[in-house]
Amino acid sequence: MNSTFADVYPVGMSIFDPIDLGIDEYGQPVTLDLVYRNLLAGGEPGGGKSGLLNLITAHTALSTDTRLVLFDGKLVELGQWEDSADEFVGPDITHALAVLRRLQQVMNNRYAWLRNRKRRKVTAGDGMDIITAIIDEIAYYSATVGTKQEQDEFVALLRDLVARGRAAGIPVVAATQRPSFDIIPTSLRDLFGYRAAFRCTTPNSSNIVLGHGWAEQGHNAADIPPTNQGEALLLAEGGFPRRIKVAYLDDGQITNIAAHAARLRAGTTGRAA
Numbered sequence: 513m514n515s516t517f518a519d520v521y522p523v524g525m526s527i528f529d530p531i532d533l534g535i536d537e538y539g540q541p542v543t544l545d546l547v548y549r550n551l552l553a554g555g556e557p558g559g560g561k562s563g564l565l566n567l568i569t570a571h572t573a574l575s576t577d578t579r580l581v582l583f584d585g586k587l588v589e590l591g592q593w594e595d596s597a598d599e600f601v602g603p604d605i606t607h608a609l610a611v612l613r614r615l616q617q618v619m620n621n622r623y624a625w626l627r628n629r630k631r632r633k634v635t636a637g638d639g640m641d642i643i644t645a646i647i648d649e650i651a652y653y654s655a656t657v658g659t660k661q662e663q664d665e666f667v668a669l670l671r672d673l674v675a676r677g678r679a680a681g682i683p684v685v686a687a688t689q690r691p692s693f694d695i696i697p698t699s700l701r702d703l704f705g706y707r708a709a710f711r712c713t714t715p716n717s718s719n720i721v722l723g724h725g726w727a728e729q730g731h732n733a734a735d736i737p738p739t740n741q742g743e744a745l746l747l748a749e750g751g752f753p754r755r756i757k758v759a760y761l762d763d764g765q766i767t768n769i770a771a772h773a774a775r776l777r778a779g780t781t782g783r784a785a
């Protein structure tokens with residue numbers, strides 16, 4: 513008898529479990545520990561960023577100790593997870609700003625809670641849900657829709673969340689198909705503990721994602737063949753970039769996992785923070 517996804521994951525997973533991403537160039541499994549690190553994914557259109565985001569979202573949606581906040585300007589990249597999300601933001605900068613302001617407030621409340629207990633970070637035993645914010649695509653909100661003032665506020669709120677969210681249990685996963693200094697200034701990029709460079713058009717844009725100088729040391733996402741979608745260079749804080757191939761969930765698989773995740777979460781979304 514074929515086992516279904518629900519047979520394999522009957523009670524859900526934890527966001528504190530390592531997230532399976534795929535394999536490295538030696539065939540070794542690659543995992544991600546997201547809770548205390550943020551992840552930035554950059555690269556040219558079609559390189560596989562949304563594939564990575566969907567994989568992380570799948571793990572997150574199946575983790576009943578996490579609440580999901582999704583930003584998807586195109587609606588179709590993360591749209592299948594809407595039923596698992598506490599908030600799903602589409603192409604609406606007013607909504608995006610309202611949700612980011614709310615996340616900032618939750619983050620401030622959590623810092624006050626930690627400070628009262630002379631603690632530095634939220635842990636698994638606190639009974640506080642991790643809130644995972646996933647953004648596809650940064651540039652849509654920071655440079656395409658809305659007024660300049662709204663875009664600036666989006667960038668300021670995002671930067672604050674990325675800078676302070678981790679310890680408060682609010683990790684951020686964000687992608688952009690525009691790896692340029694105006695979209696990912698160094699000061700923002702450096703706040704991301706994980707950086708994944710999918711195929712880039714130039715060594716310079718690869719460096720904008722990974723950090724200055726990596727391309728010159730041979731870690732250059734511009735040498736990823738355009739035909740190998742899902743290949744990326746993954747840098748984890750303090751390490752060397754690893755060449756990886758991200759596992760891919762097709763639409764049918766996402767539909768099944770999302771339906772199961774929504775069932776697992778039934779009655780758990782929409783709670784007050």
Ligand SMILES: Nc1ncnc2c1ncn2[C@@H]1O[C@H](COP(=O)(O)OP(=O)(O)OP(=O)(O)O)[C@@H](O)[C@H]1O
Pocket residue numbers: 555556557558559560561562563564688689710741742743757758759760
């Ligand atoms: N890990 C992967 N393995 C195999 N094929 C993949 C993988 N990731 C993506 N692809 C293929 O590449 C296509 C484009 O991928 P994806 O939408 O993730 O790119 P993207 O970088 O998010 O593009 P955009 O910036 O336009 O949103 C997918 O439709 C799929 O066919």
